[in-house]
Amino acid sequence: MIALNKPLRPNITKLTTYLESVNESGWYTNFGPLHEQLTKRLEAYLGVKHLLLVANGTLAIQVACKTLNINSAITTPFSFVATTSALLWQGVNTAYSDINPQTYNLCPTALSNALAQDNSYDAVVATHICGNPCDVHEIQSVAEQYNKKIIYDAAHTFGVKLNGESILNFGDASTLSFHATKVFHTVEGGAVVFKNKADYEKAKQLINFGIKDGDELGEPGINAKLNEYQCAVGLTLLDDIEQVIKHRTALFNLYCSELKGVVKLQQWHSEASLNGIYVLIYIADEYLQHSIITALATENIQSRRYFTPSLDIAYSEQKNFGCNVSHTLTKGVICLPLHAYMTTEDVFQVTNLIKKTIQLTAVSS
Template sequence: MIELNCPIKPNINKLSKLLDQINERGWYTNFGPMHRELTERLEDYLGVRNLLLTNNGTSALQVAARAIGTKSILSTPFSFVATVSAFKWQQDEVAFADIDRKSLNLSPETVKLAYRRGCKADTVVATHVYGNPCNVDELAKLSQKHNFQTIYDAAHAFGIKVRGETVLKYGDVSTLSFHATKIFHTIEGGAMVFKDRANFEKAEEIINFGIRRGHGVSNVGINAKLNEYQAAVGLVNLEEIDHILNHREELFYQYREGLKNIVELPLWHTEANSNGAYMPILLESEKKMRMLSEALNLRNIASRNYFEPSLDKLFIDSHNYGSVNSVSVSNRILCLPMHAHLTSKDVDLVIMSVKETIDKA
């Protein structure tokens, strides 16, 4: 079976040594030495400041929103459910604007249209879908014009750069997921990267029950800290990340070269690299997407209609400024196998299987 995803496995010998150190110290959580080291190494690797680790990517979104004062959002309907449910859970107002037909990211034009039509959202939440950067320049201009803050859901964008600089520097805050299925993981985990230090410090209090170090409880908070065992997994996996990113990027472009005249491929940001987070293709119709998925399954090749459904269909009580493109794409999108254990030979087999199925259709 060629699996859709296969998490990277931390080197057990290296991990055991770090776990022994944690056990000897007896410091298992609450901003311990492993937590500090992983924070510093990630800031250095990603080229960022004000990075704060969390226990998962969903709480990263929620805490980020509270730290910057979000009460209402305008978001993309084409993303993983947590991109929106994180805000619905804490009773923030939610509205949707449509995606760009080619990049599959939140469209600046539809954001502009939403605000012209009376949208009052104080924050735009945009996902770098499949690791493909949003039109960050246009969204930055709109944020100034319409006075909204920006949260980027960068769960897929580990290691992504625009014009040679990390995509995480854009917006007021970017959030990351370190779930086991992601390129880099701590089994469960996440992070926030803040533009302003003051927001970082507020978030640091929120994830620790609202406690300000040395001052007691100063805010309403929750418990969203990353523990030492998970930080140790991150430290071990980070040692392999360059090889992982290079390998996945090679497979990504191998796929796109082999399928470029066979299926529709999302338009990638022209000034960005790729991290091979996912391998999405678009079929002409939902029927053809289902047919291809079933044909691949018969050949022991996994695939997934991801993301589906368009989130405006799940959260029907939210205001919708348009989702025609999102609904169309969500019915026709298919993600092919992509992970660090995949081989070039595997990719050739998937490409051949897609071609043969399409030719027979």
């Protein structure tokens, strides 16, 4: 079987060494030594400052919103459900603006038109879909014009750079997911990278029940800390992350080479690096979609419809400013297998089967 995804398995010898150190110290959570070590190593590796580890990527979005005093936001309808559910759970008044049909990211022109209609929102929450950076400069220009804060859902963008700079350095905050399905993980976990140090310090209090130095209580907070056992997994996996990203990127490039001109592929930002987290294809014809998914499943190759339904349809009670592009894409996007344990032979098996199915479908029709 070729699995859609396989989480990275930490080296058990290295991991055990870290876990033994936790047991010896008896410091299992609450900003322990492994937490501080992972924070520093991630800041150095990613090229960022003010990185705050949290318990998961959903909490990362919620903590960013709470820290930046976001009560209302315009976001993308084309993303994993957590982007929206995190906002709604937090009580953020949420609306949707459409995406670019080539990049699949929030469209700056559509965003500008939406804000021209209704300028009451506090912020923009945009997702870098499949690690493909948004047009951050255009979104920044729109945000400045309308005086909005920006949060980037960067769950897919571990290690991605734009013109040599970490994509996490754009906006007022960027959130990461370290879920087991991601390029880098801590089993469950996440992080927020803040532009400003003051926001980072406020957020660090908020994720520890709002406790200030000593026992003084400040603004009500929550418990969103990452524990030492999970940090141990992160430290173990971080040792080999360069090789992992290099391999995944090679597989991604091979997919694109084999499928270019065969199916529609996501248009990548010309100035951005890759991390090989996901590969999406778009098939407009429903019969052909079904044929490809069925052919893959018959050969024990997993695939997934991603992301469906469009979030403005799933949460239809929320305002939207027209999301026709998202509606079209969610009806035809298929996510193909891609993970660190795949081989080039696996990619050829997937792509050859897709080509064969398209040819057979064309002949039968």
